[in-house]
Amino acid sequence: MAELDVNAVLSVLAGELPGASVVVFDEQLQIVMAHGLDYAGAPTPASEVLSPELWIVCEPLFRRALAGEESSAERGSGERVGRRRIDVGPLRDGDGAVIGGVCVLHDMTEVELLREELDQQRQLLELAHDAIIVRDPRYSSITYWNREAQEIYGYSGEEAYGQITHELLDTVFPESREAVDQALADDDRWDGQLRHRRKDGRQIVVSSRQALVRDEDGHPVAVIELNSDVTERVRGEQALREAEQQFRGLMESAPDAMVIVDEQGAIVFVNARAEELFQYPRSELVGNKVEMLIPGALRTQHVLHRSEFVADPKAREMGAGMDLLAQRKDGTEFLAEISLSPLQTDDGLLISTSIRDISKQLLRQLEQALVPRMKLDDRWQLAWRYRPSLNTMLLGGDFIGVAERADGALSLLIGDVTGHGPAAAGTGAMLRAAWLGAVQAEVELELIPRMLDRLLVEQADLEASTLATVCLVEVDPGGRELQLIRAGHDSPLLITRDGVTALNRTHGPALGLASSAQWPVRHVELPHGAAVMLFTDGLTERRPSRRRGRLGFDELLPQLDAPMLLDQAPERAIDEMLEGLFPDGTGALEDDLAVILLAIE
Numbered sequence: 001m002a003e004l005d006v007n008a009v010l011s012v013l014a015g016e017l018p019g020a021s022v023v024v025f026d027e028q029l030q031i032v033m034a035h036g037l038d039y040a041g042a043p044t045p046a047s048e049v050l051s052p053e054l055w056i057v058c059e060p061l062f063r064r065a066l067a068g069e070e071s072s073a074e075r076g077s078g079e080r081v082g083r084r085r086i087d088v089g090p091l092r093d094g095d096g097a098v099i100g101g102v103c104v105l106h107d108m109t110e111v112e113l114l115r116e117e118l119d120q121q122r123q124l125l126e127l128a129h130d131a132i133i134v135r136d137p138r139y140s141s142i143t144y145w146n147r148e149a150q151e152i153y154g155y156s157g158e159e160a161y162g163q164i165t166h167e168l169l170d171t172v173f174p175e176s177r178e179a180v181d182q183a184l185a186d187d188d189r190w191d192g193q194l195r196h197r198r199k200d201g202r203q204i205v206v207s208s209r210q211a212l213v214r215d216e217d218g219h220p221v222a223v224i225e226l227n228s229d230v231t232e233r234v235r236g237e238q239a240l241r242e243a244e245q246q247f248r249g250l251m252e253s254a255p256d257a258m259v260i261v262d263e264q265g266a267i268v269f270v271n272a273r274a275e276e277l278f279q280y281p282r283s284e285l286v287g288n289k290v291e292m293l294i295p296g297a298l299r300t301q302h303v304l305h306r307s308e309f310v311a312d313p314k315a316r317e318m319g320a321g322m323d324l325l326a327q328r329k330d331g332t333e334f335l336a337e338i339s340l341s342p343l344q345t346d347d348g349l350l351i352s353t354s355i356r357d358i359s360k361q362l363l364r365q366l367e368q369a370l371v372p373r374m375k376l377d378d379r380w381q382l383a384w385r386y387r388p389s390l391n392t393m394l395l396g397g398d399f400i401g402v403a404e405r406a407d408g409a410l411s412l413l414i415g416d417v418t419g420h421g422p423a424a425a426g427t428g429a430m431l432r433a434a435w436l437g438a439v440q441a442e443v444e445l446e447l448i449p450r451m452l453d454r455l456l457v458e459q460a461d462l463e464a465s466t467l468a469t470v471c472l473v474e475v476d477p478g479g480r481e482l483q484l485i486r487a488g489h490d491s492p493l494l495i496t497r498d499g500v501t502a503l504n505r506t507h508g509p510a511l512g513l514a515s516s517a518q519w520p521v522r523h524v525e526l527p528h529g530a531a532v533m534l535f536t537d538g539l540t541e542r543r544p545s546r547r548r549g550r551l552g553f554d555e556l557l558p559q560l561d562a563p564m565l566l567d568q569a570p571e572r573a574i575d576e577m578l579e580g581l582f583p584d585g586t587g588a589l590e591d592d593l594a595v596i597l598l599a600i601e
Contacts, residue, residue: 020106023049024091027100029062036105058103061088065101083107131227133165137184137212137220140164152206152229154199165225170197184212184223193230204231239443240451246437256426257355261290263310263348265303277357279329290353295327306351313342313349315459326355334358337423341459356426372402374436379479380410381599383570385578387538388592397424397468398536398594399432403439408477411439412596414534415470415489420591427466431456431511435472445474449487449508449519456512467512471534475526479600482532484522487511490540490553493560494524495531500560502553503532530600531566531573538593539581570597 021036023046030043039049046062047055057075064071070089084105091100131152134144145160153160153169160168166177172195173180183190190210197203206227213222257274261267270285278285278293285292290306291299326336335358343350372384384400397417404410413435417424434455438448449472456468469489475482484492484503488510491502508519526532540556559581565573574597 020104023103023105025062025101025103027066027098029059029066032100054105058086058088061086062101062103064088065090065103066098068098129228131206131225131229133160133225133227135165135223135225137223140166140223142168143222149227152198152204152227153196159199170203171195180210184210185220188212188214193234194227196227204229205234206230236444236447239438239441240447242441246441255356255429257357259285259290259293259353259355260343261306261351261353263351265289265291265306268350274355277328277355278326284329293326293355295325295333298325309340309342309351310349313351315339315341326357337426339423339459354426356423372400374403376402376404376410377408379601380404381570381601382410382597383574384594384596385574386592386594387578397428398538398592399428400594400596401432401435401439402596403436405439405474406442410475410477410479410598411445412473412475412534412598413470414536414594414596415468416536416538416594417468418466424466427456427459427468430459431468431470445472445483445485446519446521448472449485449511453487453511453513453517467510469510473532473534475532475598480526482524482526484524485519487519490535490537493533493535493557494526495533495560495562495565496527497529497562497566500557500562502557526600528600529566531570532598532600533565534596536592536594538591539595565597566599570599573597 022034023031023037024033025031025046026043029046031039031046031049032043034049037049046058050058054075057073061071061073065088068090070087072088073086075084075086084107086103086105088101088103090098091102093099129148131149132144132146133142133149135142142160142163142165145155145157149160150156155168165171166173171177174192174194180190180192188211190208192208194206194208195203196206207230209226211224212220213224215221252271253273255273257277258269258271259267259274260269267285267288267290270282274285275282291302294302324336324338325333326338327333337356337358339354341352341354343352376382382402384402386398386400397415397419399413399415399417401411401413413432415428415431417427417431431452434452435448438451443451449470452468452470456466459466467488470487471489471492472485472487473482473492486504486507488507491504491507493500494503503524504522506520506522509515509517540553560577561580564576567573568576574595578595
């Protein structure tokens, strides 16, 4: 047996678990080395060293090893105590010739028994919707890996078995790996979020539930880990948080003056617009009573209104149907529109007051907040028009949005708030600002309607809720496909040489209904040389003088000149269309209107 590589044998011994028995035998089935057995040290027939019962099992395995094969067997009664697994393989010289064999006999540990039980239930575990990972608590090595784990992480079971989980998946722990291990040791369980890296390199977030399994003596035998991929949900929530934070920043520079007071009427916060509107520095407002902003003759009445609001706090418009007066530092008064919203905090009730100066100058400034101001890439051929109704204080509730996402996709928004005047215009500007913040924060299209709906519900008077319809369109960077979401709004139009058709007759509900709703997304392929038009219902409202009566949606389509809309530049095409539909002009309309026209190259 001088040909046997002693170092190879010792490496096998060192690699085995404590308590394993190892036997090395030669071509004559003589044991020449043994570990963990009663063996004198001289070559001895294996049949004399091993018990008769054990030799019956081992002899065919030994002979297969001499034939160059690896094989295994189990011996025992089937109970947890006394069961052994026998692994036998060939031993080769430097030229690859078989010169003997190695047999490893070891008691089946609790971990192995657990894996066996899991294997017996594999069919059930493979149906689980969570990734199920079983690992050895001593080394964190993987001993079980179900089909969903392969789907989530991209590694097959063969690639995962024996690997250290936090190394294979490049785990990022919320605190540290030690903190998770300590929680398992103390409480036998741990729940939280982990960041893992898939085989393709993409990082994902998983919701992880881990439990430590112990044997009858309380010794750890396995950790069972159930992981579900929550990456998209976490990203969506983060994007919404970022959009909301950005929107709060936009509110600081919004045209509305914001004054927040406590239950006693003391001012606790004002924004920059409030300083500008009332001509007070912030230091002179904060800490003083809000009645300082009310003309003297109205202050007593205002204290009564404030007390009533504190007794029944809910979002509402103050003084609906009345002209409200506010007073600047220099004593001049202005007509104001005021909305109240309760804010419950740990320190008690706060009242958020939105104050809007109703004047022609401010109305014209608000008008600019309703139409796009973003610079677009030159490849987008589009134009928009906004026509306010002079019969309703210049402004209605129509608003438009045009912006590009970071990947070059074009986002379009058009909407209409119920009602007229500065209140409706302000709500439209608020929704447009929130939409723009969401687009800039890379919020996915399907998440935006719910964000706008929640914003509108929280801002609206619960007794007379403000509703809004919106149409959201997103065109891919190449202009070949668009995604469309409608919330109670008229369908966009697809304009081709064959005519004008509605892109989608189905839609979700209007925003602001304060109920659970769904807004489906439709995908539409865009043909070359086509155009897409979005519009508000002002395009179909009653006409002045000679063309009285409402022009319905279906009646509008035949009156649109498709070749003209395709052959003219978008700006000229819109103007020519409006001239044809409104020969007397748009100045006397009963409702404002907005149009967006996008030409597809």
